[in-house]
Every structure is written in structure tokens, then in C-alpha cells.
Amino acid sequence: NNDTFIDYQEAFREVKEITSVKKAKEYASRSLKEKGLQVESLKAKINKEYRDKLIIELTEKTNLSYREIANILGFSRWLVIKGVKKK
DSSP states (O other), X not given: OHHHHHHHHHHHHHXXXXXXXXXXXXXXXXXXXXXXXXXXXXXXXXXXXXXXXXXXXHHHHBOOOHHHHHHHHTOOHXXXXXXXXXX
């Protein structure tokens, strides 16, 4: 049912803090899907701006470490730190 899906999306967006790696992976996957991207495509220079935006969102909405965020996105911890410093 489309109504149920929309309600779920709205409820998910209202959550200010994502508390687990699993939920962070779901958030990242959903964000990438909305843009028509996959995790692997974030490595391309053309998607650098979106990659940095997603890194910043994950650091703001989760209590995960840079290392955990890096593992979710398949990057080094240093790339995550570099992305956060741009905010």
C-alpha cells in the first residue's frame, strides 16, 4: 500500500537520531536510492559533493564513530573526517 510507505518515510525522517549501524545503513541506502546512486558510485569525483553531504548527515543524525560511518560507506576513516571538516 502506497499510503503505508509514505507514512513510514515521514516517520523515518522525523527521527532525529539514528542509533544503530543497521539503521544508518538503511538511511544511507534510502538516501542513495532517492538520488539513483549506489555506494560504489560515491567514489566517482562527479558524486563527491553528494558523498560529503551524506557523510555530514550521518555524523549529525547518528552517534556512530567516523570509523563506523566509513565502514558503512566503504571508505577510509580519513575520507569521512575530511568530508566532515567541509561542513
